[in-house]
Amino acid sequence: MGKRRARGPALAGLSKRQKRHLRDFGEQHPVRDAVSGREVTQICELPENSDQSSSESDTENESERVSEYHKLLALLKTVPGTEEEEDEDESEEGDESEAESNSEGPQEVGGTDEEDDESDVLGQEEVTAKDAIKQALGQEQADETDNSGDPKHGAIEEFTDVKHESEFSLETNFMEEESGDYSTAERESSSSQEVSEDPYRAHMNKELEKKEIENISACCKTTSQLKVLIVVPFRESALRVVQIFISLLESGSKKQIDVSNKKRFKGEFGSDPDEKPPNLKRPEDYEAVFAGNIDDHFRIGVAVLQKSMRLYAPFYSSDIIIASPLGLRTVIGAEGEKKRDFDFLSSIEILIIDQADIYLMQNWEHILHLMNHLNLLPLNPHGVDFSRVRMLNLNNWSKYYRQTLLFSALQDPQINSIFNKHCFNYRGQVAVRNVPMIGSINHVVVQLPHVFRRLESDSLVSVIDARFQFFIDKVLPEYRDAVMSHTLIYVPSYFDYVRLRNYFKKEELNFTYTCEYTKKSSISRARQFFFKGERQFLLFTERFHFYKRYTIRGIRNLIFYELPTYSHFYSEICNMMKATNNGEEATWTCTVLYSKYDVQKLAAVVGIERAAQMLQSDKSVHLFVTGENE
Structure with a gap:
């Protein structure tokens, strides 16, 4: 071994x-x-x-x-x-x-020794x-x-890079910067790595290249390609918007862009000059609003490409939709209908409501219905890859990022409700309003006493019944006498008009009526009866005046059941008395009903200073006299 x-x-x-x-x-x-x-x-x-x-x-x-x-x-x-x-x-x-x-073995069994x-x-x-x-x-x-200098022995110990370790130490770096011990070369290298500006500002000020923008847009999508919704009242307004788009796209280049379906678009949204009725004089505002094609039932999708524009694009392939409230209402539908679709409204980022005051004369319910269906979660995917959709869309936060632009020619509580109840942008709201320093009553040229009678009401809901009761108890009895003939009753709301018409029929009063739904033959007959004095009262709706602007002759007594929506309608109706001037100016009267909830309308008629005095006064009746001084 x-x-x-x-x-x-x-x-x-x-x-x-x-x-x-x-x-x-x-x-x-x-x-x-x-x-x-x-x-x-x-x-x-x-x-x-x-x-x-x-x-x-x-x-x-x-x-x-x-x-x-x-x-x-x-x-x-x-x-x-x-x-x-x-x-x-x-x-x-x-x-x-x-x-x-x-x-x-034996140790476990026995053997203690x-x-x-x-x-x-x-x-x-x-x-x-x-x-x-x-x-x-x-x-x-x-x-x-003994072996401290042996290189083989040092390999066993833990390795520490003493030379470069200080570069990765935050404490030593900050201490060197404060004491100023580091060299200029190190200072230049460190300053190049540091961010001199706020990271958010640096991110916002950074100019992205075209490829980076395409990558971001490809990764972050919304539930629909549609981004902009423009609501206009008539086809003529839509035609103007498309023409503005074309002019903006062609402004940067000398060549014209290719617009598909342009001929069809002009045929459907254009107007025929022969359709305009000749020899009819209308105010300037009427000519501006009702110029061109005034059809209010339409919708059209617009897809904007690099060098072309596609009209009549499908909604889910469009970038912009131009439509009327009625055109959108027929697509959105009502609850319970089988054929209805509003998923294309889920990704709206910019909403433009132009000429909002005209929608008050059309049907304001369509606007409310549209606002209730904006930026909702889609019911169907429509081929969207939800893994690439932004979280704000999936969390149903789109309404907080939507920009809403609302344009109106007047101030009205219903328009303000859209601004206050349906605009949720997290950055806040901005409102620009024109204060009416001088009311439209100054534009009345006839010599006429204006009696403003204030009615009391506890709430905005009860003011409708309070106005009706005030009218039939205190105002109407004064005009029932045969002497107070040729009385025109101006009614802004169609529902109030129906209520008064039914009451007049029940009381068997001698009256006639005209509204926006009355046929032309009935309108001519009613105007003739009122002018000759065969009918004592004439119920006259505001929407009828907005769309027709007929001159009513034979007015001697005027009652504003409620202040008009458009302030210039007040002076227009009052100046109609001048059409039948037979030296009877002393017998003309004008009565106006108002409440504390009609502040904006009252200020537009009499001015903001007078309106404040009338609402704060203890008196409920105020008199103004207009006309030429003889």
Whole structure:
């Protein structure tokens, strides 16, 4: 057999199993193996400087000590020939394991003397093992001091890049900047990396390239391609909007853009000059509103490309929709209808409501119905990849990012309700209003006394019934006498008109009526009866005056059941009395009913200063006289 190599003193007291477990797992074997008879415990003599090394180890901090078993593991790895030794002693391990098993058997059954002897041997082995470990630690410390300049020995230690470590330390960098110890080259490199401006401003001021814009638009989409909705009252208005779009797209280049379906669009939205009735004089505002094609039922989609524009594009492929309230209402439909669609309104980012005052004369319910169906979650996907849709659309927050532009020629509570209840942009609201310093009453040219009578009401809802009751109890009895003939009653609301008409029929009063739904033959007959005095009262609606602007002759007494929506209608109706001037100006009268909820209309008629005095006054009746001074 070959000659055994000398082993380290720290490993002499361990069995084969303990050595293998220590080498493989780096920790002591949990079961204490009995030392066989072959293995003899070696007693290692301590070096001369053991007292000095022990004193130095006692003064060291306990937290900085290295585990004993880790040192043993390192010693096992550094000792050469351990594997060869194990190969040479494999045969001896088998014999030793058999001897251990044979020796353990009788020890468990009996033999207390053997157990005591074994415990003494184990205790002695523990003492010798501790001494051996201390000796190994002392030798390693001495080797570290001797081999400090050895490059091989330094490779085992943890590597720290002292040279470049300071560049990644925030504390040292800030300290250097404050003290000014860093060089100019480092200062230039650091200043180039720092952001001199606010990150949000830098992001907003950054100019994106065309490819970056395309990538952003491709990644972030909405539930529909449609972004802009323009609501206009007539086809003529839609024609003007499209013409403005074409002129804007052609302004940057000398070439004309390609507009598809242009001929069809002009045929359907254009007007025929022969349709205009000749020899009819109308006010300037009427000519401006009702010029061209005044059809109010239409809708058209517009797709804008780089060098072309497509008219009559499908709604889900359009960028802009130009439509009337009635045209959108027929598409949106009502609850319970089978064919209805409003998903294309889910991604509207810009809403433009132009000429909102005209919708008061059409049907305001269509506007309210449209506003209630804007920026809702779509019911159907319509081929949209929702993984690429922005979260604000999926969270139903689109209404908080929509821009709403509302244009009107007058101030009205219903228009203000759209502004206050249906505009939710998170950036706030901006309103520009014209204050009427001078009312339309100053434009009345006839000599006429104007009696303004204020009625009291507790709420806006109850003011309708309060006005009707005030009229039939206090105003109408004064005009029932035959002397007060030729009385025209101006009624702005169609519902109030129907209520008064039914009451007059019930009371069997001598009256006639005209409204926007009356046929031309009936209108001519009613005007003739009223002019000749065959009918004492004439019920006259505001919408009829808005669309027809007929001059009613024979008016001697005028009653405004409610202040007109358009302030200039007040002066127009009053000036109709001049058409039949027969020297009877002294007998003409004008009575106006108003309440505290008619502040805007009252200010437009009499002026803002007079309106404030009339509403704050204790008197309920106020008199104004207009006309030429003789």
